[in-house]
Amino acid sequence: MASLTVNGQTYQIQSDPSTPVLWLIRDVIGLKGTKYGCGISVCGACTILVGGTPQRSCQITMADINGAPVTTIEGLSADSSHPLQQAWIAHQVPQCGFCQSGQILRATQLIANGKIPSDADINVTMNNICVCGTYTRMRAAIHSAAGG
Amino acid sequence: MRYAAAIAARRASSAALSPSADRDPSCDCEPCAARAAHGAGVGLNRRNFLFSGVAACGGLLIGVGVPGRARATGGTYRITAWVSVGTDETVTILSGSQEMGQGIYSALAQIVAEELRVDWPQVQVGPAPLAAVFDNPLLGAQTTAGSSSVRGYFSALLEAGAIARQMLIEAGAAAMGVKPKACVAAGGKVVVKATGQSVTFGSVAAAASQLKPPKKATLYSNSGFVLVGQPVPRPELPAKVNGTAVYGSDVVVPGMLYGAVLLCPTRGGTVATMGPAPSGSQAVNLGTGIAAVANAGPNGTTWTAMQAVKQVKVTWSLPADAAQQTSKIILSEAETLLVSGNAIVAETVGDVASAQAGAAKVLTLTYILPYVPHTTLETPNCTARVTARTCEIWASTQAPAGAQAVAASITGLKPQAITVNCMQMGGGLGRKLEQDFVAYAVIASKALGVPVQLVFPREQDFTQDQYRPMAVCRVTVGLDKSGRIVSWDFRNVSPSILYQRGYIVDGQLDDQATEGATGLPYALPNRLMDWVRHPATVPVGFWRSVGNSINAFACESAVDEAALASRTDPLAYRQGLLAGNARALAVLNQAAALGGWGVTRQGYANGLAYHEQFGTLAAVVVTITETSGVIQVLNVACAVDCGMVVNPDTAAQQIEGGIVQGLTSALWSQILFKNGIAQTSNFDNYRMMRMADMPTVEVSLLQTPGAPLGGLGEVGVPCMAPALANAWAKLTGKRLRTLPLFPKG
Structure with a gap:
């Protein structure tokens, strides 16, 4: 076992x-x-x-x-308080939401240790599919969460 | 009729733009029915709509789970079918439409809350149970399709909110010892106008729930909207960022086993023989395929079922025409039918033949479109618990009444014995109007005598879809010496969604195939639109915007080609075709301004498209460049006028999402068939837009006060393919008339 x-x-x-x-x-x-x-x-x-x-x-x-x-x-947090979760709400990112668990966890890498990701960083790292097409809002939310 | 509601929505939407929609209110013809549902509610049986189902659904509220918000901690009282109020001041509003990403939980609840006068944070929203009271008046069914939710429910939900508010006021007034007339509702309270004394809705909910509903609704919103038009946040989003949202595939029913399907790879085939399941699982013959269901225990997982289903030995009975169901043959047949097929006229105005004979120049333009899959991220799935006397279903479905009907026919039970629990959808896109996945779960649960959750592995989703139909469209455009269009002859050859479902017979028109090609807003004095049914048997279905995304590609490419042949700027050309149509010109010009039309820059090009559907006007300007023959889409500007916007933020989300789906499908999407077998089976050989591919996107929502409400869920899609093809032609001089534009990715 x-x-x-x-x-x-x-x-x-x-x-x-x-x-x-x-x-x-x-x-x-x-x-x-x-x-x-x-x-x-x-x-x-x-x-x-x-x-x-x-x-x-x-x-x-x-x-x-x-x-x-x-x-x-x-x-990820006990009460949806992770900066990415907060930013996802603030930017009203999800539509159907089915990909968003994966998207948020993927994005943690971009803002870990106080990193401020560029658009190019986001393009490289955020390579999960969102069929609803929430990419523009995800990008904005990641910048917000990073404080950038 | 499982699909009747979707079809009704689509037919009604084409009527919304019709100048002749002002007809006898007692008439139930489609344009009048649509007008009734859009406008003042003429012909709508409000009493029936608001109250007939109350008894049927009373008590069912207990089972309504509202994700992401705390449940009422004290008592919850049902004021009407639509509205319940908790002693903790939470207000639960039920949604007749299913949430599949389009934000309908906010839009519909906003309309009720507008009249109820509660603060938005008090509101929680859940799916309505299946009951006639919750039918979309535009569809006559509780179906989510045809960009019809806001259009269909708007008037009725204002009244539903008002009725509940009037009951709360009556109870509140009694509690304060004043007359109802002396009170108003505001911020979830009943307030005495003269003194400001108030009681909360929660404190009088129990009393209000005992009152008889008033006969007449008095609308506060007659003097203007407060909540409608505001970008309030979506109530279901908190659950979508912390993993607590429950989709169909997340349901767990006690004693449930996990299963997976494997259907005959050759479309139209059936099981001839089925061998035993590997140890640890059971096999079920579904007719068109099989399911494997994993036994309970440490290996009782979906993954075990997905492995097991591939190990069952199956032989198939193949359809006689399998070899014909090959993309090259289907296309070649379509090209033959284009010339010699039996064309059914959908619309004819003026005299096309004479006008074309007198034209200075005739362009004959043929556009080819492939089969396109839905690829909802949540693959089709359903959980069913069938017993001797009952059947309960948990499904991510756009058509719960269809699910009930299918389950009834399989189990032999009466519809009343079948409960359908509507789960949030990880995407719908038209795929979840179908009932195949529901039927399979019911068959499996019935066969095994236990609750079963049956999932389509992604490979089954790709290869067993009901695709957007392939099509060949030919537009023959006659131009006079000055380049004006004097004749317009549009023929569409495509397999029929309605014929395949038995809703029309040979010789009848499929108006789903011709939508977006008839009733064009352009000044085309001599025009003919006809359609030839292609008999190919590859299953086709409703794909977000249906005929619109097929016909808009041909129509808006052809208009651009006519403009170029006339040496006229495509924007100016369309402005000429829309002369005098202030509303259309406003949308067109707004997209042009937003997208930087007319700004020339070496190595970059703009492309334009305009389209009307579901009573909504849309225009798109794309900006592209290319590197070594590979397109790069830099910006998409979209202007939309749907009359009035209920929630500008979710409205923008729908357009943004439609743009992305339009980009994916125009640039790369197709499913090829060989001997009836789909040749694409997963995302590794099917390219979709990802973050790095994304252009910037700008959406502008125009509003036209007094205009009938238009739909929004699908209107972002159709303009994308022609706008891209038009931009590519401008940039490179090469006209692409076949989708996808870049099949090699």
Whole structure:
């Protein structure tokens, strides 16, 4: 039996070790904020933080994580107070919202340690798909959250 | 009829712009019905609308989960079907339309709250249960389609808010020992006008809920709007940034098993034989494919089901015409039909043949469009719990009544025995009007005797879609010596959404295929629009803006080509075609100003397009450049006039989103078929707009007081393809008449 730490809580996992972390989070642990979009690590809807770094969870297993703590959108803050969550609301970013957990977690990298990202930085890092097309508002929200 | 509502919305919208819409209020023809729903409510049975379903849905409120807001901590009292008030002063307003990203929870609740006079932070919004009282009056169904929600519900929701407010005032007045007439409602309170004494709605909610609803609604908004027109924040957004929003695929029902589908790769095929499921799962024959459902336990996951479904041995019965369902053959057939097919006239004005014969120059322009998938980010899915006597469904659906009907036909149960829980959608785009995914979940739950959540893996979403129809459109334009259009002959050849569903027979017109090509606002004194049905059997469906995005590409490309052939600036040319139409010219000129039309810069070009749909006028100017033959879209400026805007922020979001979908589909999107099998199966070989591809976007919302309300959900899409093609032609001299414009990405 292996253990998986998600949002500070440790779970004993008995599932097949080949099960992608996405499905352990969603269907075994029951945290549904992390989404399935493509299953091939292309769209980014399943983005989580592994040891603080954004990773797409649909193609990584427990072995890939190697005990590192996982943060999902539910664990980003206790009360939606993370600067990105606040900026996402202030700019009314989400439409359908299905990609937004992944987008927000992806964006954490851009503002970590007081970084002020440029538009070019945002273009490179924010490579998740948003079918609704909220890109312009996401860009504005990231700049706001960074205080830039 | 599952699709009747969507079709009604679309037909009604074309009538909204018709100058002859002023007709007998007792007439129920489509233009009059549309006018009734838009305008003063003539012909609408308000009493029926407001109250008939009260008994049916009383008590169901308990089950309404409103994400992102704290539930009422004390008692909650239903004042009317639409409005409940908690003793903690929360006000719950139900939405008859489903939230799929379009911000309808704010727009519709704003209309109710306008008359109720509550502060917006008090308001929480949830999906209405399936009941006739919540039907969209424009559609006659509780369906979310055809950019019809605000247009359809507007008048009725003002009255719904007023009725509830009148009941709260009556209760409040009694509590304060004054007459209702002496009171007004403001800020969620009943206030005595003379003294300023007040009681909160929450404190009189229990008493108000016992009152008989007044017969007549008295509208505060007759003297102007307070909340309507304001960019209030969307109530469901907090839950969308912290992971607590519950979409259809997030539902967990006790005892539920996870499943995945695998449908016959050849469209139209069925299961001939099905082998056993791999250990740890069960297989279900769905007819057109199979499902695998993972057994409970540590491996009872969607992923297990997705792996298992591929391991079941299946043989397929293929349709006889499979080999014909190949893109090259379909296109070649369309080109033949363009010349020799049985064309059905959708619109004819003047004498095209004579005018064309006398033209100084005739342009014959043929435009080709591919099948395009929806690719909602949440793939189709449904959760069903079927028992001997009941069936409960949890679905991200645009058409809950359709879901109920499908479940009834599969289970043999009466519709009353079937409960549909409408979940938020991770995108709808027309895909979630379909009932295939609902049917499969019901079949699986019925077969296994347990609740089942059935999900389409992304590969199934791509390959088992009901696509935007492919089309070949030919526009034959006759020009006189001065370059004016003297004849306009538009023929569309495309598979029929309505025919495939059995709503029309051979020889009848599919007005979904011709919308956006008839009733053009331009001065075209001799014009003919006709349509030839393509018999290809690749399934086609309603794709955001439907016929509009097909026909606008051909129409607005052709207008530009006519302008260039006449050596006239495309803006000036359109201004000439719209002469005297102040409203259209305002939209066109606003887009031109916003997009920097007329500013020339080496290596850059602008492209323009104008289109009307759903009673809304839209114009787009794109600015592009190119590097080594690769287009770069730098800016999109869009002006829109939908009459009156309920929420300018969500309105802008809809246009922004439509622009992005329009860009993706125009630049890169297509699904090719080989022997009935879709050749694209996931995002790795299907390019979509991403952050780095994004132009800057500017949206300008114009308003025309007194104009009928127009729709907004789809109008951002159609102008994009022609505006891009027009800009590319200007920049490079090369006219692209085939979508996608850049199939290699």
